[in-house]
Amino acid sequence: MALSVNTNVGAMAALQSLTATNRSLETTQSRITTGLNVASTKDDSAKFTVAQTLRGDLGKLSAVTSSLNNAKSVTDTAIAGAEQVSDLINQMKAKALEASDAGLDQDSRDAIAKDLTALKEQVNTIIDGSDFNGTNILKNDPADATNDQIVSALQSIASGSSALTVSNQGYTSLSETALGDATNTGTLTWVKTGGNDIDLSDSSGGGGDTGAQKATDFGAALDTFFSKVQDSLSTLGAASRKIEGQLSFNSKLTDVVTSGIGNLVDADLAKESAKLQALQVQQQLGVQALSIANQAPQTILSLFR
Template sequence: MAFSVNTNAGAMAALQSLNATNRTMETTQSRITTGLNVASTKDDSAKYTVAQTLRGDLGKLNAVTSSLNNAKSVTDVAIAGAEQISDLVNQMKSKALEASDAGLDQESRKAISNDLLALKKQINTVIEGSSFNGTNLLKGTPGTPAGTDADGDPVAAVPGTGGKVSALQSISDGSTLTVNNQGLSTAAAEAFGAAGTDTLITNLQGDDVEGDPDAGTPVAAKGSFAADELLGKLDTFFEEVKTSLSDLGAGSRQIEGQLSFNSNLSDVVTTGIGNLVDADLAKESANLQALQVQQQLGVQALSIANQSPQTLLSLFR
């Protein structure tokens, strides 16, 4: 090999090797810092684009989960209210049955009537308070679905006047999960009168009078007869409360099932993204150790190669 001070081939080769080692070390350090084997489309376009699509799906799943959690909260509040109403109606039924005793004195009936008024007020308070984030599934009119009448003629759906809750159910077809308004405020008003209208209960305090709603001037039932009438209305209301509890329970179980599925699906998608782009840190750590040794050797080799032209000076002594 010719000796030249103009061209140092050994130094150039050592420099190229050192540069290659430095580039590989930068890549390894980036993987260790980010924890990603594919952090950019420059690393691997195919894996990066697939991972980005999955990240988009994961974001959609998070939105669906948030929607379901809101629906679950609304439904759980309604269930708590309906269960409380069920207990209160049972107490009212017991009081009304007690007041239906024809041998009961007026003072006792008055005390029972006051208890019933307090229970009625409590039920109305529960209905009003069973709201979450502005949505109340107990207050309002439930509405009716489309169907046919007794003659087989189609009947259009009648929308309810109260709130209902809908939640996203899937990221693919935009389907929703709906829990309808139960209309217990309307049913309660039919059972024992709207708030401020206590005649059905206060009629228990009078002397026994058998009502006649079909008379020219309708006669209201009073005393034990009023208690019997109220008891019948309470039985009807209690059946509606039971139906509401069943509907709300079914809706809650459906929401919880969808939440569980979404949680599992999110875990699977997250794992899939990791399999595509996550770095093996144990492997990268081992590579970094080897590259650091290579870098030090490369610096030494370049230093030796840079010193080789100095041997030419000995030829001129």
């Protein structure tokens, strides 16, 4: 090969090799820094596109999980309220049975009536207070069902999937039917006309209900109320279990999708670490080779001495 100061073929070859090594080193360092084998569409368009689609699915799953968690909180709040109402009705049933004893004196029956009135007020307070984030599925509007609140939640990211719903349980109406209106009623024989207190006194006039009979009628109404509350508890319990099952499925699906994204784009850091060591050695050798090649034209000077 001719000696030339204009064209140093060895230096050009060494420079090309060093440039390639530096590019590989830059790529490896980027993978180690980001932890990604495919960080952009320039690395691998097909894998990057699929990964982006899956990342979008993860965002949707997060929204579904948030919706289900809210529905679970509302439903569990309603369950807590319904269970407490059920306990209070049991207490009222026991007192109503006690008051139905015909041999009980009126003063004792009046004292029981005061206890029943207090328990009634507590029932209505619990119904009104079973609210989570502005949603109460125990309380309803007896005059207009369109005002009744329900629970509706996303349950899947699949196109056209139906919403998960829990209907309003209508406890306000159930309470009014069994216990009388929370504020004012005179339609029930055990509720004082023009008030909301429970009245177990003997009615005036012939043929009027006795206090014992009022207590018996009241107990029957409580039995009906209790039965409907039990049905409601079954409905709410089933809904809560369904929500929990859907949350569990979404959690597992999220893990699977996350794992799938990792399989597509995550870097093998052990492999990249070993590659980094090799490239660093290659870089040092490339620099030395270029240095040697650059010294080649110096030998031409010896020909002119």
